[in-house]
Amino acid sequence: QLQLVESGGGLVQPGGSLRLSCSVSEYSVGYSGIGWFRQAPGKELEAVSCIDVNDQTTYYADSVKGRFTISRDNAKKLVFLQMNSLKPEDTAIYYCTLEPCTYYTGGHYSRAGKPYWGQGTQVTVSS
Secondary structure, rough: OOEEEOOOEEOOOOOEEEEEEEEEEEOOOOOOOOEEEEOOOOOOOEEEEEEOOOOOOOOOOOOOOOOOOEEEEEEOOOEEEEEEEOHHOOEEEEEEEOOHHEEEHHOOOOOOOOOOOOEEEEOOOOO
């Protein structure tokens, strides 16, 4: 059964760093992208970053460009999100997903009923 499990969230001061990890149980499932969304309290899901598994192209939201980096470790079935220079507005639950990278620019996202989303990890940026 396909499972995505996020880890690495926590409390960090503004300007600090965190690295999120996502473990994917089945790489045999056909998909073209793997990446991250986030949802802040009272706000809609926001696309953060994606990497195409075929050509390694990446997508970053404007709000995180230059601060966040997505990467993969195929042998260990892991995907990472290195988050630097964190800001209070980065506070959110971060979800790992196998949505294709083309999904990230569509707007009005939903994870309801989708088995290829993780349960999320909380990131809190506060002094």
